[in-house]
Amino acid sequence: MKLLNQLGWRHYASKQSTMIDKARLGRVRRVDRGEVDVLTEEGELRVASDSQRTTIDLAPATGDWITVVDDPDIGFRIETILPRYSSISRRDPAEQEKEQVLVSNADFVGITCSVDRPANIAKVERFLILAQNSDAVPLLLLTKVDQGISEDWNQLQQEIKEIIIIHTSSFTGAGINEVRELLSPDKTLVLLGESGVGKSTLVNELVGETIQQTTEVRSRDNKGRHTTIARELMLIPSGGILIDTPGIRGIGLWDAKEALNKVFFEISEVASYCRFSNCTHQVEPDCAILAAIQQKEIDPQRFERYLRLVEELDEQEERLTLQRRKAK
Ligand SMILES: Nc1nc2c(ncn2[C@@H]2O[C@H](COP(=O)(O)OP(=O)(O)OP(=O)(O)O)[C@@H](O)[C@H]2O)c(=O)[nH]1
Ligand SMILES: [Mg+2]
Ligand SMILES: [Zn+2]
Known part of the structure; x- marks a missing residue:
């Protein structure tokens, strides 16, 4: 158990109730195409993750807790990816x-x-x-x-x-x-x-x-x-x-409206006082945001950045809806 605990197993298990045979447990160290390196109590294993041949439907990610089976045909493969707490x-x-x-x-x-x-x-x-x-x-x-x-x-x-x-x-x-x-x-x-x-x-x-x-x-x-x-x-x-991780230039946000409102909490808080629930905070009467900007309670530049992010996430949502509709 020593290595698994060093890898955070005790910490993980304190967050989820899991009944797992620890002999087959490991944490993903690195993901390559079709294969992953997994740290287990018996050392590092090269494990197949080809989703076609396994029952898992999720792609493994670095940091995942997984169970491994020794498959008579293909050797070690991922059996399950345990639920992620983040x-x-x-x-x-x-x-x-x-x-x-x-x-x-x-x-x-x-x-x-x-x-x-x-x-x-x-x-x-x-x-x-x-x-x-x-x-x-x-x-x-x-x-x-x-x-x-x-x-x-x-x-x-x-x-x-x-x-x-x-x-x-x-x-x-x-x-x-x-x-x-x-x-x-x-x-x-x-x-x-x-x-x-x-x-x-x-x-x-x-x-x-x-x-x-x-x-x-x-x-x-x-x-x-x-x-x-x-x-x-x-x-x-x-x-x-x-x-x-490799250096990244930009990041495309994914389904992050709630997170956006948490990061810009002071803006989303004030926006809840606008007269219209779908207020765009540009021209509407009784807009709490415009009032707060005038009172210098909200920094207009920060608000601009917020608006741009809202726009980006809205557009993404629209594209996704369109894509799903096409797929039907
Ligand atoms: N002055 C100074 N230079 C640093 C410090 N830390 C890193 N560097 C230098 O910054 C350069 C880049 O460091 P890396 O650790 O390769 O940067 P990285 O973020 O891992 O880059 P990628 O792997 O390309 O994403 C190296 O020449 C380091 O010596 C620091 O604390 N002070
Ligand atoms: Mg680096
Ligand atoms: Zn408003």
Whole structure:
């Protein structure tokens, strides 16, 4: 049981009531086409996940708890994927209207941004919605703080509310213990962010060993070179589980209206006082939002960003409805 507990099994089982034969239990470390690497008490197994040949209908994701069977024909294969207590999903970049689960059973989503690049509040808000939508707790991990923190980053930190912010530097060691303490003994943190922000360097620092490859950023604009190419799970020796991910440029949100309203809670709260329940907050009489903007209670720029996201999610919903209707 030792390894399974290090992988967070006790923590998982405290959230779900499961009767599982632990001999066949494992956590997905990495997903490849048709096969996954699974950490089990007997070591790492290469397990087939070809959905055609198994009874599972879900595609496995890094972080999943699964049971494995030894099939006489094809060897090890996934038998079941246990229910996920959180799943980070986005719109599949390959297919417009389809959900793609990036990672499951994470306790924290580390939105990783490096302070050597301009602060972009709209981007951070998108990541916050993604995190909020996953049922994991968002963290803002500011990396490379040894480079100094500019005024735009200071302002951004004031604008995002009720989010844990940790300043880290893989060079000075700042923040490393803070992250370790948060995860110990068996919580899972997934690192998400653009290429080159230092996710893998942070992983190496937290683990205390160079297990992930890292590459210098371009000197022109501090952008990364997409060094990490797979989502992979690893253990911190002092306790806790990390999932490193490839750098992502943008994220398509998926079915995230509720999460949007949580991230922009002050706006959705005020909107409930508009006279019309379908108020667009542009021209309607007795619009509580327009009044709040005039009273300087709502920041008009933040409201603009909110509106753009509402539009995006509305359009997505429409496309999905259309697609479903066509499929019938
Ligand atoms: N100054 C400074 N540089 C850092 C720090 N952390 C990482 N770097 C540098 O940033 C560069 C990119 O780091 P990576 O860890 O490869 O970035 P990544 O986010 O994993 O990038 P992808 O795998 O492409 O998504 C490397 O040259 C690191 O040395 C830090 O705390 N301070
Ligand atoms: Mg990396
Ligand atoms: Zn209104």
